[in-house]
Amino acid sequence: MKRIAIIGAGASGLLLAKLLADRTDMQTCLFEQSSKVGFKVRASGGGRANLFNQNVTPECYNHPDFIRSLLNKVGPEKLWRTFEAMGLLLAADEEGRVYPVTQFSQTVVDVLWSPDAPNLHTELEYEVRKISRQGSQWHINDYPVPFDAVVLATGSSASLPQARQERHNAFLTDFNLKTCPLEPSLVGFKLARYPRRLSGCRVKVEAALYHNNELIHKEKGEVTFKDDGISGIVILNLSAYYNRLADKRNCEIELNLLPDCEVDIEQYKRDFGSLKGILHPKLNAWYEQHPFDVKKMKWTILEPYGLEFAQVCHGGIDLSEVDEHFALKRFPGLCAAGEMIDVDGLCGGYNLFFAFASAIVIAQSL
Ligand SMILES: Cc1cc2nc3c(=O)[nH]c(=O)nc-3n(C[C@H](O)[C@H](O)[C@H](O)COP(=O)(O)OP(=O)(O)OC[C@H]3O[C@@H](n4cnc5c(N)ncnc54)[C@H](O)[C@@H]3O)c2cc1C
Structure with a gap:
């Protein structure tokens, strides 16, 4: 035996x-x-x-x-x-x-x-x-x-x-x-110059990973803004692609906050005076103080969260x-x-x- x-x-x-x-x-x-x-x-x-x-x-x-x-x-x-x-x-x-x-x-x-x-x-x-x-x-x-x-x-x-x-x-x-x-891997990212006040905000986006301004991967899904960074299934997937890079410097995440909405942002602002009807309230409050490109909100990656937060x-x-x-x-x-x-x-x-x-x-x- x-x-x-x-x-x-x-x-x-x-x-x-x-x-x-x-x-x-x-x-x-x-x-x-x-x-x-x-x-x-x-x-x-x-x-x-x-x-x-x-x-x-x-x-x-x-x-x-x-x-x-x-x-x-x-x-x-x-x-x-x-x-x-x-x-x-x-x-x-x-x-x-x-x-x-x-x-x-x-x-x-x-x-x-x-x-x-x-x-x-x-x-x-x-x-x-x-x-x-x-x-x-x-x-x-x-x-x-x-x-x-x-x-x-x-x-x-x-x-x-x-x-x-x-x-x-x-x-x-x-x-x-x-x-x-x-x-x-399959983990969120800490982001540079990130405002803690976005913490708790959950939105459907298209998220893209860029390395030296070159697109590595993008996909649609829900993201969650944390105290010092970002998570959610799409972000976890971006972390798998991030790990495949030999040089991990100069990586950015770009978020399209209105992935399924064809609206002309400038026209909408002229018509309604603000973006409060199309942005999550926390993102809108941030936008009011620091206007950004709603279809291309860019964040520099500092590092992934630690192994204790990773799925694999x-x-x-x-x-x-x-x-x-x-x-x-x-x-x-x-x-x-x-x-x-x-x-x-x-x-x-x-x-x-x-x-x-x-x-x-x-x-x-x-
Ligand atoms: C929160 C979370 C959610 C996940 N969700 C999914 C999902 O939905 N789908 C998916 O595909 N993957 C998911 N994963 C990943 C998936 O669970 C793992 O990839 C998978 O379990 C790995 O299987 P494994 O057999 O290699 O190891 P494990 O399932 O981790 O099993 C290893 C076992 O070995 C034991 N062990 C370790 N060292 C010793 C030792 N020295 N002596 C004796 N025993 C030991 C451990 O206690 C453990 O029971 C998730 C992971 C996490 C953490």
Whole structure:
């Protein structure tokens, strides 16, 4: 009987454990540092779990070539069928975002988590600090039984409190893997010369990221003005494109505050004396004192907010260390799944998709 260890009961670890639980040729042990499984799955999609996106394309990620090859093995249809075969019924919205029919993320954890499966053993509140090899067997901390294969599924330090970020994935240091520096992604930005009085204002805009005056990406959606910067799903997506820039100086965000309104601003002002009928009151008050181009409101980016505010990490285990089956090339018997690898995607289900798809590929290759 082959013995498999999975480190981390998050999105990728839970799905992998579920897929392996029926395998009679394997005994799987799932190690989770927390007392509960699936923390980020439960937090995802505002508690609804946006599990994946039917319109996933390689360009939604920072490494399109790697994703292109992954999509040849696991696409959204396969993931849909995999979940439905487990009894997790799904529904997609008009933008292809897929959720459990319950619209409740706990459902996903309840379906994936099968602690009573005969071939699955779970160790909760068990933090893995050391993974070492003796011959062809792997040892975890001082756990009494060795393993034939270990799957690392410990995710990233995104959204963790600062004090826990440094310790996260510290066990990887022993392997001397090539890694890419961790940067917050899917996160808001602090802005220069920003008036705190806009804080709390939520508006639908078209937001564009410029680098050295060159357009990098733009899209429409809602933004939220914070105390010292800006957030909202469109801004989170801009942060993913921002992370792909080698030189991050001279980046600006441009907001069209009236994206779906053809109104001639000067004519409107002449007709009505102010913009209070077409601008959010806080933006109008700011405009009255510091007139700006309503269709091109420009802000210089100071920096993204910290990792603790990010939904995902840009960076992690370099792809040169990983083969197409998510095995670590230099360490036979060791695989890495999900967000601990240097792959990050846009908002809309792309990050959970990557975590789940990597688990399916690993389950097939084990
Ligand atoms: C607020 C929020 C909302 C999000 N919403 C979405 C969304 O709607 N759609 C989407 O696609 N993505 C979303 N994401 C991103 C998505 O949740 C992650 O990309 C995904 O969960 C990563 O899966 P993973 O398996 O790699 O890691 P995780 O799900 O983070 O799981 C890692 C697990 O490993 C455990 N662990 C870590 N270190 C150790 C250790 N040393 N020993 C034992 N256990 C350990 C952790 O406790 C955790 O349970 C969101 C993220 C956040 C923070």
